[in-house]
Amino acid sequence: MKIKKILNQNAVLVDDQGEEKVAIGKGIGFDKKRNDLLLSRDIERLFVLEPEGQMKLQTLLSQIDEKYLFAAEKIIDHAEIVLMEKLNEHLLIILTDHIAFAAQNIKDGIILRNKLLPEIEILYREEFTIAQWSVDYLTKTIGIPYTYDQAGYIAIHIHSARSGEQDNHRSIREVTIVSDIIQLIERELDINLHAEEMALNYSRLVNHLRLLLQRFHNQQYTTLDNEIIELVKLKYPESYHVAKQVRVLLIKNYQLSTTTEELGYLAIHIERLRLASHK
Missing domain, CATH: 1.10.1790.10 (PRD domain)
Incomplete structure (x- = not known):
């Protein structure tokens, strides 16, 4: 594989037989430059998305630690096993971004309370159970005390991915309407x-x-x-x-x-x- 772009020390964009992919591995971007060859044994994970998703993933990885991407991938794998269905591929980007953003807020002492939590728990029971598991997993693996308010937000992301939506606008609207009523x-x-x-x-x-x-x-x-x-x-x-x-x-x-x-x-x-x- 040939490197097309360095995203960060541990993530690069590669050309794999004419197809763009994001390759992640410890130190694979260190002291490398465009057109350098990358050996398969150095790659821990390889991500393939449609062009728009690929671009968003590149931008995201240039700004955050890839550990959040790995955590999101693990949560999605768990969700797909529990639900026995494939989720929209955009969930990887959306969930990674959310997890990283929430982590920064927690580090800064900003705790966002989710006023819609009771309604989310009832409306999206399966997704909320997965989200509770996700909060425990994130707290243990990333070492940041994610709150159960975050379970509500994660549940909405998972629900939107089940319905094929690329964003969670409709899900949030539904929960907000129910809460107002x-x-x-x-x-x-x-x-x-x-x-x-x-x-x-x-x-x-x-x-x-x-x-x-x-x-x-x-x-x-x-x-x-x-x-x-x-x-x-x-x-x-x-x-x-x-x-x-x-x-x-x-x-x-x-x-x-x-x-x-x-x-x-x-x-x-x-x-x-x-x-x-x-x-």
Whole structure:
């Protein structure tokens, strides 16, 4: 292999039979220059991505320690084994960057609290379990005390990679919407949905909201008889009022419109919460 560019002391860009790859190995970039030959035995890892990803990886490795790349690779391997599926290749770059950035913040005494953690744990249960393992792994191998707030961020990255997204915009939006709805319901009903005795009801509500957003995205709405809707309005006026407040929030803040059927179904869930809080 021929060296095309030195990224850092332990990482170089090589030409392998006309294909660009990033080669990593202890000291392989030291005292080397363009067009020098690189022996296969000196390479510990070889990364091949599509052109855009390759360029991003080169830029990243020129700025950070490659140990974060190795850690991200290990986490992805673990995730793919647990989930039994391949994840989007862009996750390697995104996760490496996140791990390195978080490490620097921790070193600087900057601890970022993840206010969406409870919702992430419910919405993305499989990904969150993997992310918890990842936090323990990072703390042990890198020697930096990553917090469980980071598990929430890592879970979102993994979830986005499962859905084929190259960024986590949609996942973050979904969690943020659910969190905003939870806060509105807590405020309107004057209850604490995060209390231990409300755990099951809270979980059911979060899952319902996740499915509601999925139905909206897929334009596959739930059906409810008009008679049932009128009965809900009559029997659960307080809960139906809160459901209408949720509809206002979705339209005003997120430009999402809900059907009358979805509104009635949501009111039923809210009524369960209201009754549970008064027991």
